[in-house]
Amino acid sequence: MNIHEYQAKQLLAQYGVAVPPGDVCSTPEAALAIAERLFAKGEKLVVVKSQIHAGGRGKGTFKSGFQGGVKLCKSAAEVHEKAKGMLGQVLVTKQTGPEGRLVSKLLVAAAPAIRKELYLAVLLDRAASRPLMMVSTEGGVDIEEVAEKTPEKIIKEIIDPAVGMMPYQGRKLAVALGLKGDLIAQGAKLLMGVYKTWWECDAAMVEINPLCIIEGADGKEGLVAVDAKIGLDDNALYRHKNILEMRDLAEEAPLEIEASKFNLNYIKLEGNIACLVNGAGLAMATMDIIQHFGGSPANFLDVGGGASKDQVTAAFKIILSDPNVKGILVNIFGGIMDCNVIATGIVSAVRETGLKLPLVVRLEGNNVEAGKRTLTESGMTIISGDSMADAAQKVVKAVGK
Amino acid sequence: MAILVTPQSKILVQGITGTFGARHTLLSLAYGTQVVAGVTPGKGGQLFENQVPIYDTVAEAARQTGATVSAIFVPPPFAGDAILEAVDAELDLVVCITEGIPVNDMVKVKRAMQGSRTRLIGPNCPGIVTPGTGKDSHGGCRIGISPGYIHKQGNIGVVSRSGTLTYEAVWQLTSRGVGQSTCIGIGGDPVNGTSHLDIIKMFNEDPATEGIIMIGEIGGSAEEEAAEWIKNNCKKPVAGFIAGATAPPGRRMGHAGAIVSGGKGTAAAKIQAFRDAGIGIAATPSEMADTLLKMM
Numbered sequence: 001m002n003i004h005e006y007q008a009k010q011l012l013a014q015y016g017v018a019v020p021p022g023d024v025c026s027t028p029e030a031a032l033a034i035a036e037r038l039f040a041k042g043e044k045l046v047v048v049k050s051q052i053h054a055g056g057r058g059k060g061t062f063k064s065g066f067q068g069g070v071k072l073c074k075s076a077a078e079v080h081e082k083a084k085g086m087l088g089q090v091l092v093t094k095q096t097g098p099e100g101r102l103v104s105k106l107l108v109a110a111a112p113a114i115r116k117e118l119y120l121a122v123l124l125d126r127a128a129s130r131p132l133m134m135v136s137t138e139g140g141v142d143i144e145e146v147a148e149k150t151p152e153k154i155i156k157e158i159i160d161p162a163v164g165m166m167p168y169q170g171r172k173l174a175v176a177l178g179l180k181g182d183l184i185a186q187g188a189k190l191l192m193g194v195y196k197t198w199w200e201c202d203a204a205m206v207e208i209n210p211l212c213i214i215e216g217a218d219g220k221e222g223l224v225a226v227d228a229k230i231g232l233d234d235n236a237l238y239r240h241k242n243i244l245e246m247r248d249l250a251e252e253a254p255l256e257i258e259a260s261k262f263n264l265n266y267i268k269l270e271g272n273i274a275c276l277v278n279g280a281g282l283a284m285a286t287m288d289i290i291q292h293f294g295g296s297p298a299n300f301l302d303v304g305g306g307a308s309k310d311q312v313t314a315a316f317k318i319i320l321s322d323p324n325v326k327g328i329l330v331n332i333f334g335g336i337m338d339c340n341v342i343a344t345g346i347v348s349a350v351r352e353t354g355l356k357l358p359l360v361v362r363l364e365g366n367n368v369e370a371g372k373r374t375l376t377e378s379g380m381t382i383i384s385g386d387s388m389a390d391a392a393q394k395v396v397k398a399v400g401k
Numbered sequence: 402m403a404i405l406v407t408p409q410s411k412i413l414v415q416g417i418t419g420t421f422g423a424r425h426t427l428l429s430l431a432y433g434t435q436v437v438a439g440v441t442p443g444k445g446g447q448l449f450e451n452q453v454p455i456y457d458t459v460a461e462a463a464r465q466t467g468a469t470v471s472a473i474f475v476p477p478p479f480a481g482d483a484i485l486e487a488v489d490a491e492l493d494l495v496v497c498i499t500e501g502i503p504v505n506d507m508v509k510v511k512r513a514m515q516g517s518r519t520r521l522i523g524p525n526c527p528g529i530v531t532p533g534t535g536k537d538s539h540g541g542c543r544i545g546i547s548p549g550y551i552h553k554q555g556n557i558g559v560v561s562r563s564g565t566l567t568y569e570a571v572w573q574l575t576s577r578g579v580g581q582s583t584c585i586g587i588g589g590d591p592v593n594g595t596s597h598l599d600i601i602k603m604f605n606e607d608p609a610t611e612g613i614i615m616i617g618e619i620g621g622s623a624e625e626e627a628a629e630w631i632k633n634n635c636k637k638p639v640a641g642f643i644a645g646a647t648a649p650p651g652r653r654m655g656h657a658g659a660i661v662s663g664g665k666g667t668a669a670a671k672i673q674a675f676r677d678a679g680i681g682i683a684a685t686p687s688e689m690a691d692t693l694l695k696m697m
Contacts, residue, residue: 365548
């Protein structure tokens with residue numbers, strides 16, 4: 001699960017990580033009020049940031065024509081005006097795809113004077129099976145590009161989960177970031193706070209880009225997380241009720257939400273051949289084989305190891321809600337599950353949905369003969385596939401017609 | 402011979418009285434597997450299905466029955482604890498079937514297992530099958546949730562992160578009359594106990610294994626590491642398939658570990674690593690067995 005920037009900053013602040021003062025709002029009037037408060041406290045610049053689960057907001061364009069999902073403002077009146085331009089509008093960035101995302105919340109926050117932009121992230125190092133903190137002096141830019149062109153500028157520190165992040169590791173990374181004097185201790189403390197956020201919230205990833213050296217009101221330098229992104233481990237959400245409440249359904253595809261209600265794992269893709277498969281590995285492989293034979297998969301759909309008749313029906317309804325779908329491939333390896341149960345589910349789903357599109361079914365495994373008989377005796381025009389390759393070729397051909 | 406388990410291995414089941422654990426324990430018993438004990442705290446002294454004694458702790462079950470292997474079916478919040486209980490009882494092998502364990506729990510478990518004598522397979526895996534010689538491979542050792550009857554005793558080792566793709570490969574072999582030494586699903590989570598490479602090394606040393614099918618998927622770099630080792634060390638032919646070439650980046654494809662992030666873990670990179678290592682690449686998942694058999 002992903003959360004918004006303002007929510008990520010709330011979590012980080014709970015672990016002592018400095019973030020610019022500000023607040024979230026959903027009306028231009030509320031944005032104005034927050035801005036007035038910030039300017040009254042002596043802030044010189046205030047930033048208005050669209051809250052969507054996608055990057056590239058600053059360079060994005062609203063479908064209304066309004067430029068930029070992140071705007072720096074010199075007065076409260078300007079904040080009010082920019083907020084009006086963003087709220088209720090659809091923002092398109094390089095990460096949202098052409099359909100864009102509706103902006104219904106804004107973060108209005110102080111925009112401190114930035115001396116230098118740094119990068120900081122915590123994630124799992126899969127090879128080591130341990131947490132990894134990664135920092136770079138090259139903040140504010142695409143880190144993948146830094147990793148590719150100047151990998152030496154990315155400094156990594158593996159954390160031992162038995163003791164957690166130690167202060168010396170924080171100091172080591174702070175020094176590697178070029179921090180000096182008082183900022184070393186401040187940096188170490190901030191880094192440890194970010195690690196603690198990652199570990200205690202069961203995050204999959206925490207990314208602060210940029211982490212900024214700023215000039216405070218008193219002229220002294222300080223460190224602040226100017227942007228923040230947090231992704232959570234879905235498997236651990238059961239023990240974080242507060243974080244679960246941060247879920248924003250508007251950021252998720254409606255069909256994927258519907259699928260999750262039936263414990264189906266569905267991911268919409270751009271193609272026109274829908275697939276319904278048991279098992280994640282086989283579901284991926286089914287998408288791959290469709291493409292191999294010149295087709296294009298419309299979705300990933302894993303109905304799980306013990307799919308019931310109701311689940312199969314729900315799965316059919318979900319894949320048929322995608323208007324791009326021109327044909328369906330069902331690929332079931334019924335190891336323990338009875339192929340006839342699946343076949344019965346398919347027949348009932350086809351009846352219930354009044355399916356008109358070509359349907360290719362490949363059944364293999366337990367009680368497969370009875371399953372095939374059920375399909376044949378249904379009198380429906382179901383194309384049978386003997387192997388994955390055979391089934392994929394048949395559905396690609398049927399859709400191509 | 403085989404790797405990790407033989408038909409003589411004595412198995413205990415943690416979570417034997419749960420719906421999922423009970424169902425698969427019955428299937429293993431029907432397959433002829435030596436399931437000698439169950440563990441459910443508080444139900445010690447009872448019998449599972451009038452035949453398998455239940456104990457309160459893993460240590461007690463192992464001491465009383467001589468079980469050296471555990472199959473874990475307990476729910477995700479308690480699975481990490483269950484694994485470490487089996488490690489504490491000094492079992493040889495723990496196979497954790499449970500799907501949905503928080504990643505940080507597994508990070509802690511793996512750290513705590515350092516220096517222990519126990520090997521962990523999984524979590525989020527279909528388990529292990531060493532086929533038997535009877536009808537439909539009856540008499541083998543089945544740990545986990547794989548369908549036993551699709552197997553046949555023979556000389557091909559199969560290792561995969563995915564359950565259903567393992568079955569697919571096994572079934573392709575069996576329907577061509579070719580049997581398997583041992584088939585292992587190492588699991589779809591980002592942190593697991595045993596890697597592709599660990600299993601490949603075992604197959605390489607196993608006299609009963611003459612060829613290997615290795616199935617990978619997007620995410621992480623375990624397939625690349627195995628390929629690198631195979632290039633320089635493996636004495637046996639290896640054929641492979643990588644799932645997820647069409648998966649969009651940044652999305653988890655069912656398995657918690659199946660994700661391309663930051664441009665890392667792509668199918669293209671893994672397929673290239675396979676090619677560089679001389680591993681036979683199945684162009685489609687339908688050709689996994691044929692690709693290997695052509696090499697042998």
